[in-house]
Amino acid sequence: MTVMSHRPFSQALDQLGAAGLRPTRQRLALAKLLFDGCNRHLSAEQLHGEALASNIRVSLATVYNTLHQFTAAGMLREIIVDAGRSYFDTNTSDHHHFYYGKSGRLEDIPGHLVALSKVPQAPAGMPIRRVDVIVRVDG
Amino acid sequence: MTVMSHRPFSQALDQLGAAGLRPTRQRLALAKLLFDGCNRHLSAEQLHGEALASNIRVSLATVYNTLHQFTAAGMLREIIVDAGRSYFDTNTSDHHHFYYGKSGRLEDIPGHLVALSKVPQAPAGMPIRRVDVIVRVDG
C-alpha cells in the first residue's frame, strides 16, 4: 500500500543544509509553506501569493530562485503541463498526474496505479531521465 | 506493423475546407510546409522561419493563428514538453514522445510501443481527453 506521504518540513531543512543552501528567512518561510502540510502543486506566482498572504516579505524573483534551487536539490519536481507556466510538485516520488485543463489543477496518480511497459530504449546509450504520464481531463 | 504515415497535403486541404477555413495564400503555404513531407514537430517560430526561408510572406501572428486553427480542426496536435514553448505535431494518431532536453528535439514513439494499463478513472464522469507519455532523455 503506497501512502505517498509528503516530505516533512524537518527533512526539508536537512536537505537544505545538505545542498549547501543557507537557511535564510525567505527559504525557511517558503519551505514551511511548501512542506509543512500535504503534497502540493504550485506555480511561482501562487507561492508568492501565499507568502504575501502570510505576511512573509519575499520578492517574486526570490521565489523563482528558491523553487529552482529546491528542485535542483531534489526537494521539488517541476511539472510541465501547460505552455507558459511551470508547476512545482512537493511529491518527488515515482508518480504521475491528472491535469484538469479548465481549472489548471494537478492531481497525483500514485506510480503503482500506472503500468508502463515496453517503453523503447532511447537511442545510443542515452539514459532515460524520467517518464511523465499526463492524463488530461476536461474539468 | 504500424507505419505512422503522415497526413498528405491533399487531405489537409480537405480538412481545411471541412473546418470552414478559407484556403488563403498563407494557410495553403503553411499547410504545404507542414503536411507535404514526413511528420514534423515544429514551434511557431520555426515554422515562421521556414516560411520566410521559402519566400512566403507571412507574419508570426498569422503563423500562431494558423497553428491554433489547424489544431482545433484536428490537423495538428499541440505538444507541451517545455515551459515557455509549444510544439505542434503533424502526427495526430495515437502515439507518444521522446524529448531530448538538451537539443529540444521531439521524436515520435508509436502508440503500440507503449502499453499503459490501469490508468485510474478521472473523478465524477469527467472524460479523459488524452494521455500524454513523455520519455525525457538527456541528449
Next chain:
DNA sequence: GTGATTGCAAATCTTTTGCACTAAA
C-alpha cells in the same frame, strides 16, 4: 459588397538578469 483574414505594433504574461544592498557564516 461583406465578412473573414492578415499584418503590424503594442500589450501581456511568465521567467530571467544585473546589480546594489543585506544577511549568514
Next chain:
DNA sequence: TTTAGTGCAAAAGATTTGCAATCAC
C-alpha cells in the same frame, strides 16, 4: 570580513490582441 542571498526594476522571450488594410467568396 567575506561570500551567499535578496530585492528591485529592467530585460527577455513567447504568445496574444486591437485595429486598419486586404482578400476570398
